[in-house]
Structure formats: structure tokens, C-alpha cells
Amino acid sequence: MTRLHFDLDVLRTFVTGVELGSFASASQQLHLSTSxxxxxxxxxxxxxxxxxxxxxxxxxxxxxxxxxLLSYARRLLELNDEAAAALQGWxxxxxxxxxxxxDFSGSxxxxxxxxxxxxxxxxxxxxxxxxxxxxxxxxxxxxxxLALVWDDASRWPHAQxxxxxxxxxxxSAAAGADATHGGTLPLAVLEAPCLMRQQACAAxxxxxxAWREAFTSSSLxxxxxxxxxxxxxxxxxxxxxxxxxxxxHDLPALPPIALLLCRNQAQPAPxxxxxxxxxxxxxxxxxxxxxVGPVLV
Numbered sequence: 504m505t506r507l508h509f510d511l512d513v514l515r516t517f518v519t520g521v522e523l524g525s526f527a528s529a530s531q532q533l534h535l536s537t538s539x540x541x542x543x544x545x546x547x548x549x550x551x552x553x554x555x556x557x558x559x560x561x562x563x564x565x566x567x568x569x570x571x572l573l574s575y576a577r578r579l580l581e582l583n584d585e586a587a588a589a590l591q592g593w594x595x596x597x598x599x600x601x602x603x604x605x606d607f608s609g610s611x612x613x614x615x616x617x618x619x620x621x622x623x624x625x626x627x628x629x630x631x632x633x634x635x636x637x638x639x640x641x642x643x644x645x646x647x648x649l650a651l652v653w654d655d656a657s658r659w660p661h662a663q664x665x666x667x668x669x670x671x672x673x674x675s676a677a678a679g680a681d682a683t684h685g686g687t688l689p690l691a692v693l694e695a696p697c698l699m700r701q702q703a704c705a706a707x708x709x710x711x712x713a714w715r716e717a718f719t720s721s722s723l724x725x726x727x728x729x730x731x732x733x734x735x736x737x738x739x740x741x742x743x744x745x746x747x748x749x750x751x752h753d754l755p756a757l758p759p760i761a762l763l764l765c766r767n768q769a770q771p772a773p774x775x776x777x778x779x780x781x782x783x784x785x786x787x788x789x790x791x792x793x794x795v796g797p798v799l800v
Contacts, residue, residue, distance in 0.1 A: 507550060511583055513543045514576040517555070520544075521565060521573055522663060522783070574791060581784040584777070585622055598627035599774050601782075602638040602650040605723035606742040611651075614785050619778050626774055634721070636696065642767045648775045651782060654761035655698045661766040663779075665786050667759040668740040670699060672751035675733040688754075689717035689735035691726050699760065703738040706755040742790070762786070 519533060520526035520540070530540045548555050555569035565573055599619075603612060616628060631638070631647065638650040639659060654664070688707065692700040707714045717735040720726055727745050730737050736751060740760065764779055771779070 509547075509550070509576075509579070510543075511580060513547050515580055516540055516543045517547055518573060518576050518580060521569075522665070524562070524664065526563075574787060577784055577787050581780065584780055585618065597774070598629055599649070599772075599778050600629040600631070600647045601778060602631040602633060602641060602647045602652075604635065604638070604652050605632055606739065607651060608632040608743070610743050610789060611782070611785055614788075615778070615781055618781050618785070622777065622781075623774060634693070635698075639765065642765055645767060648767055648771060649779055649782070650765045651786075652763050652765060653698060654763050655696070659763065659765045661769050662763045663765075665762045665764055665783060666790070667761050668742065668790060669759050670702065670738055670740060670757035672703075672736055672738055672754040672757070673730060673744065673748050674736040674751045675731055676747050676749040677733055686713055688712060688714040690714055691718040691729040691735035691737045692716060693723065693726060694719050694721050699738045702757055702760075706757055710755040712755070 516526075516529060516533060516535070520529035523529050523532065526540050526544070527537060529535075530537050533540075535543075544555075551568065551572065553568045554566050555572060556563040557566050557569075601615075612630060612632070616630065619626075619628065631641065633641075635652045635655050638647065638652050641647040642650050642659070651665075654662075690703065692703065695701075704714065718726070718729040720729070723739075723743075726737055727748070729735060731745070731747055736754070738757060764782060766775065766779065768775075
């Protein structure tokens with residue numbers, strides 16, 4: 504059996520094109536001509552022996568085989584970049600400021616901090632956990648370099664769509680908890696503005712189901728506590744889902760929600776870009792089935 508040896512530059516083109524949603528944009532970011540990108544993709548597909556992308560509308564999406572390669576390519580590039588960063592880490596000083604949505608404080612943050620600190624021991628890391636509006640405001644006032652947030656249609660200019668996660672209804676695992684009272688569904692939701700709250704209410708209204716706000720808070724931790732106690736159901740993703748809660752399948756379907764990695768500059772400093780790469784890789788490890796949108800060509 505012939506052993507495959509993948510070219511990391513070609514894999515980087517493939518991954519960048521899928522993540523940016525456009526191989527034309529990938530060619531600009533990687534400083535390659537569009538013909539060079541096309542040649543790399545053709546060579547990669549010939550090497551694999553099966554189609555890696557399929558056309559859908561105006562764009563392309565990875566095939567099943569392409570999704571498999573995408574996952575491995577990210578890991579290979581991550582290891583390469585981490586090795587390079589570790590060898591060059593002595594040259595990077597100062598600080599990197601990152602913000603994350605509350606959903607990722609327990610699952611993602613420890614992994615990201617540990618890996619980044621190993622690669623750049625001389626850098627100071629400032630991490631902030633908060634809600635979308637707070638993080639984007641800090642980004643706009645140059646108080647953060649990078650923020651991982653949910654897509655709330657804010658149209659941040661330097662945003663990268665990492666993927667889309669299913670929104671789910673979540674209730675207490677205790678039998679009979681968060682049951683409807685008088686035909687009205689109790690909700691435990693974050694204070695407005697909150698896109699997940701809006702979409703939950705819209706889905707219930709569209710289905711003709713009565714609901715009431717039984718509990719509200721500005722803290723996701725408080726929402727989890729209220730749901731655990733059976734005060735109501737909520738809508739989130741599986742990110743940071745605590746034990747002791749259950750996914751409800753008897754309520755209206757919800758659309759997926761996009762996850763954005765926002766930078767405060769179009770061309771961030773090398774240390775910021777290194778941290779962004781680690782976050783992207785960690786997200787793919789945590790959510791390997793995270794949907795990726797169409798790639799425009």
C-alpha cells in the first residue's frame with residue numbers, strides 16, 4: 504500500500520479556504536494566486552483519490568471524505584505551528600487579551616491557556632469571560648485582541664466563522680421538573696439582548712405554544728442553576744452543558760447558531776494569531792461534528 508505524504512502548505516490552503524468560506528479569500532490571505540490554489544486543491548484531491556469538495560449553490564462544502572481530511576489537516580497544522588511557536592516563543596513578549604462567551608469558560612479555556620502558555624512562556628495572558636455585547640464592546644475599545652462569541656448579527660468586520668452548533672432545549676433531568684403549568688412552558692433565560700432567547704421564544708410562538716419567563720439572569724451559571732432546580736427550560740448548545748441536565752426533544756426545532764472568532768485588527772500581532780490558531784484547533788477537537796458553512800469560489 505502506497506503511503507501518503509501530505510504537503511503542509513497544501514493542507515493549509517485547504518483548511519484556510521474552508522474556514523474563510525472562500526478559496527479566493529484564502530489565496531489573498533496566503534499570498535497565492537488563484538491558479539496556484541486551484542492547482543494545490545487538484546493535487547490534493549488526486550492524492551486522496553476521491554472528491555474532497557462538492558458544489559452547493561454558489562459555493563463548495565467538504566464531502567464526507569473532505570470533512571475527515573479537514574479534521575486531520577487541522578491537527579497536523581496545529582502540531583506544526585505549535586512546534587514552530589515553541590521554538591520561536593522566546594522572541595514573543597508582552598500580553599495577549601482574549602474574551603470568551605461563558606459557555607466555553609470550563610471546557611475550552613483551560614486547554615487553550617495551557618497550550619498557549621507552553622508555547623509562549625514569556626507572554627502574559629489576560630482572559631475575560633462574558634456575554635456577547637460586553638466582549639464585542641471591549642473589542643471595539645481595544646480592551647481585547649480576540650473574542651470567541653456567538654453570531655448575533657453584529658457584523659464585526661474582522662470575524663471568522665468557526666462553524667455552526669445546533670441549538671437545543673435543555674431541562675432538568677429530574678422527573679417532572681420544569682413541566683408545563685396550566686399549559687404554559689416555564690423558561691429560564693438570559694436577560695435581553697440574547698439571540699438564543701429570541702429564537703427560543705420565536706420557535707414557541709410559531710408552534711403556538713404558550714410560555715412564560717420563570718427565571719432571568721445576566722449570568723449563565725445562574726441559568727444552569729435554575730434549570731437544574733427545575734424552574735424552567737432554556738436554550739443553549741452542548742458547549743459547557745453541565746451534568747444533571749437533559750436535552751428536551753419534545754419542543755420545536757431550532758436553527759443552528761454560528762460561532763465567531765473576532766479580532767480587533769485585520770492583521771493581528773503574531774502572538775494573537777497564534778492564540779487564534781490554538782482556539783480554532785481546540786474547538787474542532789471539542790466539537791468534531793461542528794458544521795462548516797459553504798465555501799464560496
